[in-house]
Amino acid sequence: MGGIRMGHDPQTSLLNKWNQLHHCKNVFVTDGACMTSTGNQSPSILYMALTARAVNYAVTQLKKGEL
């Protein structure tokens, strides 16, 4: 997991809270690479939940002309 982690700050992370690359807004990473930490629970359902959430955000932004 990790390597393209989520975070608040573009200086210390690659993705924002919507799994969107800080510096390339129309690219989203929602698989295990996005993980800031591993937790102890199995992560797959978190990937699925983050994905559905990110798609919802991405399509909303696209329709607003923001992407």
Added chain:
Amino acid sequence: MNDVLVNDSKNINTNGKATHTYDAIVVGSGISGGWAAKELCDKGLKTLVLERGRDVQHLKDYPTMNLRRWELPHSGSITLQQKVNNPLISKAAGYDEATQHFFVKDEEHPYIQEKPFDWIRGYQVGGKSLTWGRSCQRWSDWDFSAPLRYGYAVDWPVRYNDIAPWYSYVEQFIGVCGSRENIESMPDGEFLPPMEFNCVEEHFKKVIWDQYQRNYIPGRLAHITEPKEIHGQQGRAQCQNRDLCMRGCPFGGYFSSNASTLPWANRTGNLTLRPHSVVHSVIYDEQKQKATGVRVIDALTKETTEYFADIIFINASALNTNLILLNSTSTRFPNGLGNDNGLMGKYICFHNYRGSMNATFEGMEDQYYKVRRATECVIPNFRNLKKLEADFLGGYVIFSGGYRSNKIYSTAAGIGAAFKEELSEPGAWGMYMYMQGETIPKASNHVRLSDTEKDRFGMPLLITSVGYDENDDKMVHDFLEQGQAMFKSAGGVNIQVNDSRSHRDWIFMRWVAYAWDMILKLRC
């Protein structure tokens, strides 16, 4: 899904941009890529899903789904030659004669291990969603806030309340069995009925609650124990407790991209699925200051083509997503797409499955179980929740189960009628436990691209430099100590503990595969 396959790979780059343009591109068709495809297609976006491996269609491409052990050439075992040819992937739990076609072959997909690291991969439509562990426990806010509270990694930009409605959304669609327990470190979800405990598990649950105030609960797994309308709409039916999941389930009893999200997306008419498509990189447009598409190498013809879209989701699996983005270089991003801070590929983390144990429990020999339950039991994390109480950072969850062992290896009856008689009798009750421990992300655990070595598609090889540290050793020690104490409290004898020191990026314990194998030998 054949009708949606793109068959123009021999004519690449001659079709013009319009025919290669979609609203969205998803790289990868595994557990998260399948979800991206479903959601994008449901919202009306023409979506291209690129999968590097071959197509695997539900039912049609599950060649071993109904075979009994004796119908397999080597009774399910892999041959010595296969092990020699595949020293890495043959270590994956669940890898056997009946499932090996859903895992890569070592020689076809090399990578460079600077430290020993087992990278478990399944390159086909559906990816590892065909062979995953199916465990679906929710994270709690203790997990999301741990890096901030204990000062490691960086703070998660989300909290439980941000994700909870999306957990519910996903759980209702995929089907997750489980019991409502009101446990702070493992929030409840939208559960189908839980799988039942057997008698030794009931006994153990009572003891560890009475003596440790720790929970022992039915595992929350993506199995349909009671089909709802939404599952029928997917063409999925109730789990039959066959416990042959990793071969592909003819009932769609467990969740996979192949049984669920991909056919769902296909029915919208918005999906185009292109197997044999190795994504080389994301195309960045310096003028538009955004990504415009991806470069794809056809795995069969080795020809390169480009596909374009407004939105790009990279779901290639954790390390391959790193590889693709590190390889996506441009004048603006010489070190990988979006990698201004140079942190891409760093802070790689994984789950630690090193510790495992089993024990024998005497008595209860008048009881047995009825089905081949495909789930396990869980002890939610009890370490470092509200405060740092251990000499290590992070926590661990324990997977566990009880079983009747067999007498095959204990019999002294030789061969013949007496031996057969012995085989028909179950042995003592046993229980196993194994840990799934958090590892603490650190910059030195990283992946990067080789400057010199490439694979047969011309992609730079990935170098993995990922290993255990002292924090992991301490956590393993704690699990082994706590696990033994709990077994002893419950009357367990012949307790055997193991620290495998095996390295892997996911998937459960090899030891458990062994235990299951023993159980299956008795059952079949």
